[in-house]
Structures are given as structure tokens and as C-alpha cells.
Amino acid sequence: MSRLVLVIGLASSLLTFSAFAGGDPAMVSTSIADRFDFPVGGPNADGCRMSRGFNVHGHLGEDWVSAAGPGAIYRAPVSAVANGVVSLARDFKRSWGNVIVIRHAFYEGGQLKYADSLYAHLDKIFVAEGQPVTRGQEIGLVGNAHGLYPPHLHFEIHRNTSIGVVHTSASRSLANYEDPSAFIMQHRVLRAVPGKMVVDLDTYTMPSYPGVPARPFYTRNAVSRFAVSNGGTRPASPSIFQPLFGR
Ligand SMILES: [Zn+2]
Numbered sequence: 001m002s003r004l005v006l007v008i009g010l011a012s013s014l015l016t017f018s019a020f021a022g023g024d025p026a027m028v029s030t031s032i033a034d035r036f037d038f039p040v041g042g043p044n045a046d047g048c049r050m051s052r053g054f055n056v057h058g059h060l061g062e063d064w065v066s067a068a069g070p071g072a073i074y075r076a077p078v079s080a081v082a083n084g085v086v087s088l089a090r091d092f093k094r095s096w097g098n099v100i101v102i103r104h105a106f107y108e109g110g111q112l113k114y115a116d117s118l119y120a121h122l123d124k125i126f127v128a129e130g131q132p133v134t135r136g137q138e139i140g141l142v143g144n145a146h147g148l149y150p151p152h153l154h155f156e157i158h159r160n161t162s163i164g165v166v167h168t169s170a171s172r173s174l175a176n177y178e179d180p181s182a183f184i185m186q187h188r189v190l191r192a193v194p195g196k197m198v199v200d201l202d203t204y205t206m207p208s209y210p211g212v213p214a215r216p217f218y219t220r221n222a223v224s225r226f227a228v229s230n231g232g233t234r235p236a237s238p239s240i241f242q243p244l245f246g247r
Pocket residue numbers: 052059061062063153154155246247
């Protein structure tokens with residue numbers, strides 16, 4: 001009996017950690033992005049429209065809804081905009097609802113570059129932190145941040161991979177944030193590179209929030225860092241966390 005449990009446990013950990021490279025849980029391999037697509041309405045945002053645009057000094061992403069009218073986007077599929085690895089997938093409750101961040105590696109002008117795509121207010125999450133995803137893969141459903149907003153997808157692309165979900169981590173500038181639609185339109189044809197690339201997911205600080213684990217499971221030395229900063233207890237301080245989020 002105990003042997004059976006051990007075998008099942010081993011098999012499931014192998015499955016969970018098969019993407020890790022070199023035994024470091026923060027280093028995960030991904031297919032290199034061959035192009036970027038829109039996150040709703042298939043590759044070309046068919047049947048969808050932007051209800052609120054990007055402004056580097058205000059709204060740091062885009063809001064997407066259905067062209068069919070208010071509320072019609074609710075529970076529509078959300079797709080990964082490109083190949084990558086999920087660096088964050090969790091429920092931030094009534095501040096931002098369910099959020100996914102995906103890290104992408106791609107070649108542009110002969111250079112290897114990285115970008116993070118962020119999908120917020122989701123009704124459902126279908127992926128886990130550390131999981132490799134492919135372009136067009138359904139990662140969740142459009143939601144309303146637990147009833148906080150009318151249904152829409154809040155979508156961001158970060159050039160700076162130290163932002164994560166904390167907007168105050170970097171200054172509001174085009175050096176750190178991309179105009180999402182413009183970025184997608186400029187990255188529809190990329191150098192196709194077969195094989196995998198190892199990316200470091202442990203590049204941004206996770207906020208603390210009641211009921212939300214402060215560290216992704218892949219964070220290096222997660223246990224010791226957690227113990228030092230929080231005395232081994234659940235992190236608190238929504239007042240620190242909440243103002244960091246935009247709609
Ligand atoms: Zn928004």
C-alpha cells in the first residue's frame with residue numbers, strides 16, 4: 001500500500017516538474033515564440049473590440065469585450081498570445097480576480113528577447129504556475145473579477161520582466177510596458193526557431209495578500225525566504241497590495 005502511494009506520488013511529481021531545467025525549479029524550458037496573436041477572438045480578435053486602450057501614464061493595458069454587446073464576452077475563452085511558460089496563475093480575490101502571467105522568449109533582429117503577457121479578471125484559470133503553454137492554447141475564461149467590474153479581459157504586455165503584477169515595480173514608460181495591440185501587430189512574423197529555450201521565472205517580487213500564497217512554488221529558496229520575511233505565518237497587508245493594481 002505504502003509502496004503504491006510512493007509510486008503514484010513519484011509519477012505525479014515527475015509530471016509536475018518535468019519542465020524544470022537543471023534541478024532549479026525557477027528555470028523552465030519553453031518553445032520559442034514564433035508569433036504573437038490576440039488573447040480573445042482567436043488569432044485576430046474576431047468578434048471582439050477594445051473598450052479601453054493603453055495609456056502609459058494611466059491604463060497600463062487594454063480592456064477587451066465582445067462586439068456583440070455588453071456582457072457578451074463573459075466566460076469567453078482566453079488564449080495564450082504566444083508560446084511561453086506560465087509564471088503566475090492565481091486568484092487575487094477582490095483586487096484583480098484571477099490573474100495569469102506568461103513569460104515568452106522570442107528572436108527579434110537577431111536578438112533573443114523576453115516579454116510577459118498578463119491576463120486579469122478571469123472567471124476561470126486552466127493552467128498552473130510553471131506550465132509551458134503554446135500559442136492559442138485556452139488558458140482561462142473572461143470574467144468580472146468576482147463581480148467587481150463589467151465582464152472584460154484586462155490584458156498587458158511587459159517588456160520589463162521584473163514587473164509581474166506590481167505596477168510600482170517599474171516606472172510607467174514604454175521601456176517597461178508595451179502597447180499590447182501594437183506589439184502584437186509588430187510581432188506577427190518572427191524568426192522560427194525549433195527546440196526549447198530555458199527561461200528564468202524568478203525575476204519579480206510576488207505581493208503578499210491574505211489567502212494568496214506569497215511565493216510561487218518555483219521561487220528559489222521559497223521556504224527560507226518566506227520564513228524570514230513572514231515569520232512562517234500567512235502574509236497579510238492587503239492595504240499594501242491593493243493599490244498596486246489597475247483595472
Ligand atoms: Zn483594464
